Amino acid sequence: MSETKKSFREQISGVLRSPSVGFPQIEEEDLRRGILIIFIIGILSSSAGVLYLSKTEFDLSSLVQGSPSGMGRAGRFFGSGSSTPDIDPDVLRSTMIPFIAIGGIVGAFTRWLIPGVLVLITAKILIGDGSTKRMLAMTAFASLPQLAQQLLRIVDAFTISSVDLTALRAAPFPSTSLVLRVANHGIKVFNVFGLLTLALTVYAVSANYGSPRRRALTVSVLSYLAYVLLKVFLPI
Numbered sequence: 001m002s003e004t005k006k007s008f009r010e011q012i013s014g015v016l017r018s019p020s021v022g023f024p025q026i027e028e029e030d031l032r033r034g035i036l037i038i039f040i041i042g043i044l045s046s047s048a049g050v051l052y053l054s055k056t057e058f059d060l061s062s063l064v065q066g067s068p069s070g071m072g073r074a075g076r077f078f079g080s081g082s083s084t085p086d087i088d089p090d091v092l093r094s095t096m097i098p099f100i101a102i103g104g105i106v107g108a109f110t111r112w113l114i115p116g117v118l119v120l121i122t123a124k125i126l127i128g129d130g131s132t133k134r135m136l137a138m139t140a141f142a143s144l145p146q147l148a149q150q151l152l153r154i155v156d157a158f159t160i161s162s163v164d165l166t167a168l169r170a171a172p173f174p175s176t177s178l179v180l181r182v183a184n185h186g187i188k189v190f191n192v193f194g195l196l197t198l199a200l201t202v203y204a205v206s207a208n209y210g211s212p213r214r215r216a217l218t219v220s221v222l223s224y225l226a227y228v229l230l231k232v233f234l235p236i
Contacts, residue, residue, distance in 0.1 A: 008033050015141050019203035026141055026207075028133040034140025038112045039105070041143060044150035046104030051157030053100055055165050058089045110236055112143055118223040119201065123209055126219055130209040138204035145196035178232070185231040189224060198224055 006014065006025050011033065014022030026034075116139040120132060160168075190198070198220055205216035230236060 008036075011141065012037075012144065015200065016144060019200055020207075023138055023141070023200075023203045023207035026134065026138050026204075028131055028137065031133050031137040031140070034137040037140050037143060037147070038108050041146050041150055042105030042108030044104075044147065044154060045108050046101040048150055048153035048157050049100040049104045050097055051154065052160075052165065053093055053096060055157070055160065055162045056093075056169075057162050057166055058092060108146075111146070112140055114230065114236060115139065115201075115223055115227045118226050119205060119219060122219045122223045122226070123205060123211075126222075127205075127209045127211045127215060135204070135208045138208055139201060142197050142200035142204050144200070145193040149191075149193040181232045182228065185228050189228050189231070194224075 011022065011025060011030065014025055016022070113136075116136050119139060120130075120135055123130060123135070188194075201220045201223075202213060202216045205211065205219050206213050209216070211219075
């Protein structure tokens with residue numbers, strides 16, 4: 001534990017520049033700072049989502065296909081026999097914006113809390129007792145690479161065209177089999193920024209529990225693998 005309290009900026013710099021030195025300087029009361037990091041990630045995620053939404057082209061006519069009477073997936077909303085739905089895409093976008101914004105923030109906290117709790121459970125089994133609040137604060141600081149990820153998403157949302165966005169969102173592989181679903185979620189969790197977060201989590205576990213780095217690596221990897229499996233079976 002450090003003799004003098006580090007500022008928020010110094011803690012962030014310390015974690016990113018030298019995790020083995022930075023994480024031991026994080027204490028239980030820094031959980032509020034950690035929550036602020038997650039909240040900023042959520043705001044950035046929401047901003048990127050809204051920007052992507054503004055460039056999304058909606059094929060509304062496909063919603064009423066599926067039966068001769070027009071009572072397909074959305075026929076009940078647009079009326080029987082309608083060839084095209086009577087709805088303005090701009091109205092649909094404006095209706096979806098609050099859900100996208102809230103979803104970005106909720107998603108950021110979910111991506112922090114669920115792996116964090118899994119780390120606590122796994123560490124309890126493989127290592128022993130440790131500070132819960134401090135561990136959650138540390139996993140929040142370990143999420144710092146996701147700030148860069150969301151900033152890059154915002155840049156991409158500004159520059160991508162509607163045509164390219166539509167092509168990217170077309171699912172190339174149907175997630176019907178369990179193997180494909182695990183692979184799809186695994187790729188999303190263990191991307192470049194996810195791996196950086198995992199690496200920082202290793203230092204966090206080691207600092208909180210005073211465990212060897214190898215044991216902390218085992219705890220972190222098992223926790224994130226469990227997180228991937230949960231995402232396969234639960235809407236998280």
